[in-house]
Amino acid sequence: MKLRQNVRHFAAKQALTMPVIGDIATQKLVDLHVSVFGKKAEEGRREEREPHMEAFFDCTFDTYVAALDAGFSEAEAREITHIQANFDFYNHGWTEMMEFPADELEAHYERYEEFFRRYDITIADPLGEFRTREIPTAPSTPEKLDNPEHPHAEGGFADDVYVEDEDGELRVGGQEEPEDVDVSAAPGMQDVDDEDARA
DSSP states (O other): OEEOOOHHHHHHHHTTTSSSSSHHHHHHHHHHHHHHHHTTTTTTTTHHHHHHHHHHHHHHHHHHHHHTTTTOHHHHHHHHHHHHHHHHHHHHHGGGGOOOOOHHHHHHHHHHHHHHHHTTTOOSSSSSSGGOOOOOOOOOOGGGGGGGGTTTTOOOOOOOOOEEOTHHHHHHOOOOOOOOOOOGTTTGGGGGGGGHHHO
16 A cells, blocks of 8 residues: 655654553544545545544554554554555445555455454454444445445555655655654644643
8 A cells, every 4th residue: 555654653653652642642643534534435425424434443543553562664554554444445335435446455455464363354344353442334335336436546556565755755665763753743742731741
């Protein structure tokens, strides 16, 4: 999959793995992802999908931390959560929201198969053991699976994680993590008071 990566992603990684701050960062990042993917939804469908996405994305941040703990890089851990989301989009027939074509689902699963199996994650059950809360149902559009259209998908990146940096340079595997990352650069952290930031 092709992802972007900059200092904000490393700051978010740091925030998500901190006590207290982690919960605040998760909510901010969930809101961000709901907004980003909501804009990709078919016209008139966004509002009915948002409660489902909010709960689903909330669970994937536990996946992200578990992937980091398992030794995956920031880009790989984030890609794992995006793959989970794309499995969910596919299962609902929300093909216009997918980041890679439906015919690459298996290839993306196979790259992280060992991790996915450990947590009972499958294409049919994208959260597996990370389903830690109720996920509201949302209307599906299964008819789209007959002839899927992927206006936001980029194919041809199923063999590795590809990262586009701030200069537009594409790297396989991602960037090296900067030594001095300021957690305040993470999305939403500008609103956190000093006492929370020290926690």
